[in-house]
Amino acid sequence: MGDISFRSTVHAERLRFTQEPRTAVRFPGTGKRESASHSDRTHLPDPVGAGQEYEDVTVAYRLATGLARES
Structure with a gap:
């Protein structure tokens, strides 16, 4: 897609x-449209907490979109 x-x-860090x-x-x-998004998080909860400190965080985010095909 x-x-x-x-x-x-x-x-x-x-x-x-x-x-x-x-x-x-x-x-x-x-x-x-047909759309999809996804994130993979390391050491980061969903949702995050205000005032909370997180260490060694990685976020990989993917998004794809396109016009829907007519059938």
Whole structure:
């Protein structure tokens, strides 16, 4: 799947959130889409806690989207 795909991996030795993050993925525009996103986290819970410190964190994120095929 995917006319567009995105992949990213980030690593942090130490990470702290002052407040719980709010995230969203949106695809504005017209036409039906087929989309998928997924993240693999190491040493980072879901959800994270505000004020909590995390060490040796890795997040691998994948996103794919494309226009839905007409049947």
